[in-house]
Every structure is written in C-alpha cells, then in structure tokens.
Amino acid sequence: MTKVVCPGSFDPVTNGHLDIIERAARLFDEVVVAVLVNESKQGLFKVAERQDLLGQATGHLPNVSVSSFDGLLVDFCTANGISAIVKGLRAVTDFDYELQMAQMNSSLTQVDTVFIPTTPAYSFLASSLVKEVAKHGGDVSGLVPDFVLAKLKAKFV
Ligand code: PNS
DSSP states (O other), X not given: OOEEEEEEOOTTOOHHHHHHXXXXXXXXXXXXXXXXXXXXXXXXXXXXXXXXXXXXXXXTOTTEEEEEEOSOHHHHHHHTTOOEEEEEEOSHHHHHHHHHHHHHHHHHXXXXXXXXXOOXXXXXXXXXXXXXXXXXXOOOBTTBOHHHHHHHHHHTO
C-alpha cells in the first residue's frame, strides 16, 4: 500500500491544489494532505480553518485525509509511514526550488518526491494571488471552491 503526502500552506486551498490532490488520490492508495504549521508566518486563515476547508474540499475522496505538521516534512513522513511526497508543478519557475527541496528531503530520509504537472487552466493559480485579488474585490470564483469563496468574502468585508 502506498501512502503519500500532499504538503503545503493551503492558505487557503484553491482549485489548483484540489486538482493535484484528486489526481494523487487516483494514483496512490492513501493521501494525507498536511498543512504546515508555521509559527513565524501569520496566515490569513488559521491552521484549523485551513484544515476544515480542506476537509470540506476533499470529503468526496475516501482515501484522502487532512492533517497538519510542524518541523521537518520528512519527520512527518517517517512518523506516519508515508513513502512519497506529492507536489504540483505549475511552471519551470517552480522547478528549481522544488527540485532542491526534493533532493534535500531524499538525502535526509530517502523519501521520494513525485511531481504532477498542474492542469494548464490552473498554472497561474496561487493562494497568495487569490488572497490579493479577493482583498481588492476581484472575482476569484472558479479559482476556489464556493465555501472558500464565502470565507474569503467574509475576511475582506
Ligand atoms: O504551500 P507551500 O508554502 O509552497 O508549501 C511548502 C512546504 C510546506 C511543502 C515546505 O515549506 C515544507 O516542506 N516545509 C516543512 C519544513 C521542511 O521540511 N523544510 C525542509 C524542506 S527541504
């Protein structure tokens, strides 16, 4: 049985994240979506809110669960019997840093990273951009699930 992790900040989850999570769920037996707890970086959404939104967004996927972690991702993998990290690649600009992290993680614990190319329709999508557009009243419907859209609107009233 192959258990993998989709790690990230997910502040908040976007349709681009969901695209990768859904495809990982088709490829692997079990997928853990893990939200990074980053004490030094205050997000728009609290970690518990991010987990709740991810839970709603992945509720239709029986082999997907949602968790959180702090510290090293490889330690989370070891503690949870996870054999691979799944990351989405939007463009070549993602690749340099993602390759560096994949090689560092592999050198630390031999956990491998599997890259899934983002569906082109979402290749420009990032949580940071969604927040910026939403903050200034722009339309981000179609880029995030409806319940995330409602939460974003509530944050920026
Ligand atoms: O959604 P993000 O912010 O791009 O996700 C980045 C994340 C959480 C995957 C990455 O920062 C991470 O793995 N952080 C955990 C700390 C860690 O293991 N650092 C060493 C990476 S080589």
